[in-house]
Every structure is written in C-alpha cells, then in structure tokens.
Amino acid sequence: MKKLLVLSTALTSFGLAAQADITVMSWGGSYETSQVEGYNKPYTAATGKNVTMMAVDNPATPIKAMVEAGNVTVDIADVEYADAIRLCDEGLVETIDPAMLPAGADGTPATEDFLPGAITDCAVASIVFSTVFAYDTTKFPEGPKTMADFFDTAKFPGKRGMRKGAKANLEMALMADGVPAADVYATLETPEGVDRAFAKLDTIKGDVIWWEAGAQPPQLLADGEVAMSTAYNGRIFAAAVTEGKPFQVVWDGQVYEYDVFVIPKGAPNLEEAKEWLKFATSTEQLAAQAAWISYGPARKSSAPLVGLFNDGKTEMGPHMPTSPENMTNALPSSFEFWADRDAELTERFNAWLAQ
Amino acid sequence: MAEMLTTADGIPLKAALARAQSRARRKALFLVLPLLIFTLLSFVLPIGAMMARSVHNPEFVASTDRGTGAVTPIMQNLKGWFDANPLGTEPDEAAYAALVADLAHLQETKASGSAGTRINYDLPGTLSLFKSGARGAGKLEPPFKESLLADDARWGDPKLWQAMRAATAGVTADFYLAALDRTRAADGSIVQAEENRQIYIKLFLRTFGLSALITFVCLLLAFPVAHLLATLPMAKSNLLMILVLLPFWTSLLVRTSAWMVLLQEQGVLNDSLVGLGLITEDQRLAMMYNTTGTIIAMTHILLPFMILPLYSVMRTIKPSYVRAARSLGATSWTAFRRVYLPQTLPGIGAGGLLVFILAVGYYITPALVGGASGRLISNMIADHMNDTLNWSLAAALSAILLAAVLILYWLYDRLVGIDKLKLG
Numbered sequence: 001m002k003k004l005l006v007l008s009t010a011l012t013s014f015g016l017a018a019q020a021d022i023t024v025m026s027w028g029g030s031y032e033t034s035q036v037e038g039y040n041k042p043y044t045a046a047t048g049k050n051v052t053m054m055a056v057d058n059p060a061t062p063i064k065a066m067v068e069a070g071n072v073t074v075d076i077a078d079v080e081y082a083d084a085i086r087l088c089d090e091g092l093v094e095t096i097d098p099a100m101l102p103a104g105a106d107g108t109p110a111t112e113d114f115l116p117g118a119i120t121d122c123a124v125a126s127i128v129f130s131t132v133f134a135y136d137t138t139k140f141p142e143g144p145k146t147m148a149d150f151f152d153t154a155k156f157p158g159k160r161g162m163r164k165g166a167k168a169n170l171e172m173a174l175m176a177d178g179v180p181a182a183d184v185y186a187t188l189e190t191p192e193g194v195d196r197a198f199a200k201l202d203t204i205k206g207d208v209i210w211w212e213a214g215a216q217p218p219q220l221l222a223d224g225e226v227a228m229s230t231a232y233n234g235r236i237f238a239a240a241v242t243e244g245k246p247f248q249v250v251w252d253g254q255v256y257e258y259d260v261f262v263i264p265k266g267a268p269n270l271e272e273a274k275e276w277l278k279f280a281t282s283t284e285q286l287a288a289q290a291a292w293i294s295y296g297p298a299r300k301s302s303a304p305l306v307g308l309f310n311d312g313k314t315e316m317g318p319h320m321p322t323s324p325e326n327m328t329n330a331l332p333s334s335f336e337f338w339a340d341r342d343a344e345l346t347e348r349f350n351a352w353l354a355q
Numbered sequence: 356m357a358e359m360l361t362t363a364d365g366i367p368l369k370a371a372l373a374r375a376q377s378r379a380r381r382k383a384l385f386l387v388l389p390l391l392i393f394t395l396l397s398f399v400l401p402i403g404a405m406m407a408r409s410v411h412n413p414e415f416v417a418s419t420d421r422g423t424g425a426v427t428p429i430m431q432n433l434k435g436w437f438d439a440n441p442l443g444t445e446p447d448e449a450a451y452a453a454l455v456a457d458l459a460h461l462q463e464t465k466a467s468g469s470a471g472t473r474i475n476y477d478l479p480g481t482l483s484l485f486k487s488g489a490r491g492a493g494k495l496e497p498p499f500k501e502s503l504l505a506d507d508a509r510w511g512d513p514k515l516w517q518a519m520r521a522a523t524a525g526v527t528a529d530f531y532l533a534a535l536d537r538t539r540a541a542d543g544s545i546v547q548a549e550e551n552r553q554i555y556i557k558l559f560l561r562t563f564g565l566s567a568l569i570t571f572v573c574l575l576l577a578f579p580v581a582h583l584l585a586t587l588p589m590a591k592s593n594l595l596m597i598l599v600l601l602p603f604w605t606s607l608l609v610r611t612s613a614w615m616v617l618l619q620e621q622g623v624l625n626d627s628l629v630g631l632g633l634i635t636e637d638q639r640l641a642m643m644y645n646t647t648g649t650i651i652a653m654t655h656i657l658l659p660f661m662i663l664p665l666y667s668v669m670r671t672i673k674p675s676y677v678r679a680a681r682s683l684g685a686t687s688w689t690a691f692r693r694v695y696l697p698q699t700l701p702g703i704g705a706g707g708l709l710v711f712i713l714a715v716g717y718y719i720t721p722a723l724v725g726g727a728s729g730r731l732i733s734n735m736i737a738d739h740m741n742d743t744l745n746w747s748l749a750a751a752l753s754a755i756l757l758a759a760v761l762i763l764y765w766l767y768d769r770l771v772g773i774d775k776l777k778l779g
C-alpha cells in the first residue's frame with residue numbers, strides 16, 4: 001500500500017512538473033532562434049523546465065480568438081507595442097506588476113532600468129526593433145540611400161516588398177514624400193495627411209509584393225522576387241551575416257519600436273509564465289539575446305554587456321537600430337496613434353489594396 | 356358500423372400498428388442520434404452563435420471580464436436617457452450628465468475599451484475619445500455639456516450620438532450595412548460609405564466572378580479527362596485515375612507552394628521561357644501575387660472535384676447511344692451535342708456546384724498566391740476575425756456569403772432540379 005502511495009505521489013508530481021512547462025508564441029525564424037538561445041536554453045538549464053516556442057505571422061492576432069473561446073494554449077505572447085496597449089484595453093491580457101521584475105545588474109530598480117515606456121500595465125518590453133528597407137547589393141552597386149529612393153522605381157527599377165498592413169508603410173510613405181520624421185504623426189492625424197500617404201503608396205502600388213511573415217522579406221530578396229523590401233532589421237542582419245547574403249540595410253527613414261511580452265488572460269500556467277518573464281527580461285538574458293540578432297535590449301543595464309555576434313567577430317553595435325549613426329533620420333513608432341487608429345487605417349488600407 | 360379490428364390479444368390494430376411504428380422510429384432515431392448530436396454541436400451551434408453575433412453586439416452596454424466571465428452593465432444612465440427621449444432629440448444637459456456619469460463608471464470598471472471599441476466600429480477614431488473621456492470624467496464639473504465639450508469638441512458630433520444610440524440597443528443591423536458598404540448618417544438614414552472605404556461589394560463581385568471563371572475553366576479541362584477516364588480500357592484508366600487522385604491526396608499547402616515555385620518571377624516557368632528565348636530577361640511574366648496566380652492555383656486544386664462527378668456519370672453512359680446516333684446519320688458534333696452532352700448534365704451540374712461553392716469560400720490559396728488583386732472575400736473575413744477583431748462584421752460578411760450560396764443552390768434546384776445532381 002505504501003509503495004503504491006509513493007508511486008502515485010511520484011507520478012502526480014511528475015505530472016505537475018510536465019504541466020508547468022510553458023509555451024511562448026513568437027514570430028518564428030531567426031528571431032525565434034535568438035529567443036531560444038538567449039532566454040529558453042539558459043532558463044531550462046537554470047530551472048529544468050521546458051519552454052515550447054510557437055511561430056505565427058503576428059502573435060497579437062490569435063490571442064482574442066483564444067481568450068474568447070476560453071481555450072488559451074499559450075502562456076506568453078511576443079507582440080508589438082501598440083497591439084499590447086490595445087489588448088490590454090480590451091482586457092485580453094493579464095496585468096503585470098512591474099515590482100516583480102528583477103532589478104538591473106547594477107541594482108537599479110526595474111522601473112528605472114528599462115527604457116522610457118518599456119513597461120506598461122500589461123506588458124514588458126524585451127527589445128527595440130526597427131522596420132527598415134534593405135536591398136540586394138548585386139542588383140544596385142550604387143545603392144539607394146534614402147527612403148525616397150525606395151519609392152523611386154525609375155531610378156531603382158525592380159519590385160518592392162512591403163508588409164501587408166498600414167502600420168510603418170504610411171509613415172515611410174510620408175517620409176519619402178519629404179515629411180520630416182518629427183512631423184510624421186502630426187501629418188497623419190489629419191485626413192489630408194492620410195490621403196497624402198496613400199497617394200505616395202499609389203506611385204509604387206503596381207510594383208509591390210506584399211509580405212506578412214517576418215521571414216518572408218529575406219526570402220523574397222534571396223529569390224530575386226524583389227529588388228528591395230521593407231523588413232525587420234534583425235532578419236536582414238541574420239540573413240546577411242549568418243548566410244552571407246548580399247543584403248544591405250538602409251537606415252534612413254527607419255521606424256523603430258518596442259517588442260513586448262504579454263500574458264494572455266487565462267494562460268494555462270500563469271505563475272510559471274511570470275517566472276519565465278522575470279528571467280527572460282533580466283539584464284543578462286536581454287544582453288544574451290542581442291548576441292543572436294541585431295535588436296537592442298530594452299534595459300539600459302544590458303547595453304554595456306552587448307558585444308559580438310555569436311560568430312565571434314561581428315560587432316553588434318553598428319547593426320542596432322538605436323546606434324547613433326543609424327538614428328539620423330529615424331522615427332519612433334507612435335503607439336498612441338496606432339492603438340487608436342489601427343482599425344480605421346487598416347480598413348482604409350484593405351480598401352485601397354482591393355481597388 | 357363495422358367491428359373494430361383487433362390483434363390476437365385484443366388491442367385495436369390501429370394502436371398496435373402505431374406502437375410498432377413508433378418503436379421502429381425510436382430505433383432509427385437512436386441510430387442517427389450520434390450524427391444528429393455531432394451536427395448540432397459542431398455545425399448548427401457554432402454557425403448559429405456566429406450569426407447571432409452579426410446582429411447582436413452588446414459590448415457598449417455590457418462589459419465582460421475575460422478572466423472570470425462576469426458581465427458588468429455599463430453606459431446605463433445614457434441608455435436610460437435614450438429610452439426616455441426619441442430619435443432626433445437634441446442631447447441636453449441631462450444627456451451629457453448621464454454620459455459623464457457613465458464615463459466615470461467606465462473608468463472605475465476599466466471598461467472604456469469595451470464601449471469605445473464598439474463605437475469605433477461605426478465611427479473610426481472614437482476609441483481614443485472614450486479612453487481619454489473616461490480618464491478625465493471624474494474631474495468634470497457641472498454644467499457637464501460645456502465642460503465635456505471643452506474637454507473634447509468631438510463629443511458634440513451628432514454622428515457620435517447616433518452611433519451611441521444605435522449601440523445601446525445591442526441588437527443592430529449596422530454590421531450588415533457595413534458589410535454592404537453602407538453607413539448611417541447623423542439622422543439615422545442609410546447612406547453609401549465614403550468612396551475610399553468601399554470594399555466589400557467589390558470583393559463579393561470579384562469572389563463570385565472569379566469562382567464562376569474557375570468553375571468554367573475546371574469544366575473545360577475536366578471534361579476531356581473524365582471522358583478519357585470513362586472510355587479507356589480499365590488498366591489504362593486506372594493509371595490515369597491515380598494521376599488525378601495523387602494531387603487530390605497531396606496537402607493543399609504543398610500544392611500551393613509548388614505553384615509558387617513554378618510561377619514566381621524567378622521561377623521555373625519564367626526561367627524556361629527566358630532560356631528558350633521566348634521572352635527577354637526584363638519581360639518576365641507576373642503570374643503570381645495577382646489574379647492570374649489565384650486562378651491557376653485554384654483551378655488546379657479544385658480540378659478533381661470536377662473530374663470525379665463527371666467521370667462517375669460518364670461511366671454509366673452507354674457508348675451504343677452515340678453509335679446509334681451516328682448510324683442514323685448524325686455528324687460526330689451533332690451526336691455529341693444532342694446525345695452525349697445531355698446525358699452528362701447531372702455530372703456537370705454536380706461538379707459545377709461543388710467547385711463553385713468550394714471556390715467561393717476559398718481562403719488559403721488566394722492568401723498565399725493572390726497578392727493584392729487576387730484577394731477574395733474570405734480573406735477579408737479572416738482579417739476581421741484575426742486582425743481587426745471585429746467579429747460581428749466578419750459574421751455579417753459570412754452570413755451574406757452563405758445566403759448568396761443558398762440562393763444559388765435554390766436557383767439551381769428551380770432550373771435544373773437538385774434530384775438531377777449526381778455525385779457518383
């Protein structure tokens with residue numbers, strides 16, 4: 001009898017341990033690799049818990065369906081900043097108490113160690129990423145230099161790749177049309193400004209191939225399907241450095257923002273998810289991730305720890321969106337603007353696309 | 356009066372018969388019960404719930420906690436004012452006082468997102484108005500009309516009041532209006548949406564047009580193949596059948612990706628054309644990420660659904676009929692047109708209906724190879740389900756699609772007769 005009791009207790013605790021493993025929904029590709037290497041492997045080594053990754057085009061989108069259906073299968077989702085605000089407002093994600101986050105390596109409290117705005121009611125930022133455009137150097141020896149060049153198919157012939165959506169495209173169109181980065185959102189707030197952005201997009205509409213997953217632009221460039229494409233800067237970096245592709249990033253007119261972690265309401269392993277979140281967004285882990293992809297860590301204390309790429313020779317600094325020489329004409333994406341106007345402008349964008 | 360017929364044990368025959376029949380019916384019901392329950396749970400209920408969403412969206416008057424499922428009534432003061440004052444009443448101080456009280460309540464219950472999102476569907480750009488309004492409502496002093504309008508003049512917009520009045524009802528036809536590119540003006544009348552927002556009618560027409568075209572192309576391609584299958588000797592026709600079925604058994608995604616490899620600008624087909632010197636390097640054809648790509652890939656994927664019903668009908672047509680027609684002096688064309696073709700009509704009807712209905716709801720192929728111009732209404736429904744999270748509009752669009760298909764089915768029944776449909 002005692003034996004049976006011991007056995008069943010062991011089995012139950014084994015069952016619990018297996019349940020405690022968590023699932024993280026993210027963007028796939030080289031970004032997922034950086035998260036596995038930077039967060040998950042050290043986490044498993046430290047705690048013995050397994051982390052499963054799930055890749056989708058945009059992790060913000062399946063959350064509502066999951067929560068509404070009462071069938072939440074992921075514990076953490078990696079989403080864009082504006083989406084996190086929206087999900088938080090709609091009550092689809094858990095609130096997160098910033099006090100639970102560990103202090104920086106130098107002892108600075110988390111609320112001060114994170115970059116401004118990187119912690120919200122429901123989200124904790126991990127990285128700063130940027131939407132840039134990149135081109136194939138074999139196609140243009142004398143390459144494009146400015147955002148306006150991206151829209152100039154006479155000077156730089158060839159197809160363009162762009163993300164299927166309004167966000168970042170409208171900003172880039174305005175910057176290409178001569179609006180200074182500082183005035184972009186003031187312009188977009190007006191109906192004329194939106195018209196102007198769409199009019200600029202009209203000029204290349206026939207030449208655009210629309211992508212949806214972050215892994216597509218490097219693929220489209222490699223296949224020669226497009227001559228240049230907007231892309232997440234880290235994806236281009238990964239393809240260029242690890243696979244030796246002849247891709248060049250143009251930083252002029254980059255649109256940068258935070259990528260954040262949220263916990264969907266009803267996550268199956270809430271406590272475990274919080275443990276993982278604390279671990280992943282600590283100073284060391286954010287710095288460790290930066291050795292795998294060129295996205296800037298969201299903690300100030302991580303910055304000094306960022307050194308070389310995992311090939312041991314590429315300096316990461318110049319490839320980061322926040323590097324001073326890349327910031328000469330850069331636009332911080334406005335989450336206030338997109339949290340409020342996303343639905344409206346997406347609708348307009350879809351109508352424009354169908355015309 | 357004749358004596359009542361009874362069974363051997365004295366029960367009236369009629370009653371005994373009824374009892375026996377009802378027992379048989381119960382047994383039959385028992386047999387189909389699993390299927391009935393399955394259909395109910397997996398088909399009728401979800402579709403019904405979705406349809407209900409298209410006319411019923413209470414987010415403005417009830418906020419649901421996603422964690423606990425608890426429902427909190429919100430905007431009740433304003434609802435009371437709307438109930439007491441008919442459409443067309445200019446919002447007075449009492450209305451603004453109700454609105455401010457409700458906004459303050461939204462802030463307490465953290466429900467400004469729920470109420471604002473609902474109004475944002477009708478009047479884009481108002482989500483932020485509700486959020487900032489709820490944040491500031493606690494600090495407002497009477498008279499509320501002046502203080503709220505001073506805070507943000509957009510609160511005085513008659514269209515906003517019209518949208519709020521419509522939303523307090525919970526039950527609304529507005530999502531159907533939106534799905535047909537219509538909207539409501541400030542006085543509640545129905546008007547066309549702005550030109551740069553009109554999209555759905557165009558997409559519905561494109562979806563039905565492309566589906567009809569794909570059905571027609573499928574028929575043209577499938578007819579000779581099915582005829583060959585039906586007339587060849589068994590050994591050869593079996594081999595041919597495998598060639599038809601093999602792609603049918605292959606995953607949809609694999610086939611779509613294969614077409615991407617073949618059709619893209621640097622793809623196999625373009626490379627071959629350039630290699631043969633038929634086109635030059637910069638004349639490469641754009642066969643993907645547009646309507647052409649959608650038509651090619653969907654035709655290929657739906658082809659077996661045309662071939663199989665056609666084949667099953669053609670196999671039963673006796674070759675002697677055509678031979679008889681020929682021997683009576685008909686030309687081969689006349690024999691085909693007057694004798695063979697009419698006999699294949701049930702197969703053409705079945706295949707056509709099957710392919711058309713499948714094409715109308717097709718989603719993954721246009722999403723992958725369609726680009727911008729090859730998008731169909733199903734892609735838009737998916738967008739509203741996943742991206743904009745406007746499920747009520749997605750439900751309204753789906754309901755219209757369903758209704759259109761049912762009408763076609765009804766027309767087919769009236770014109771051809773559904774009993775003539777033959778799937779094999």
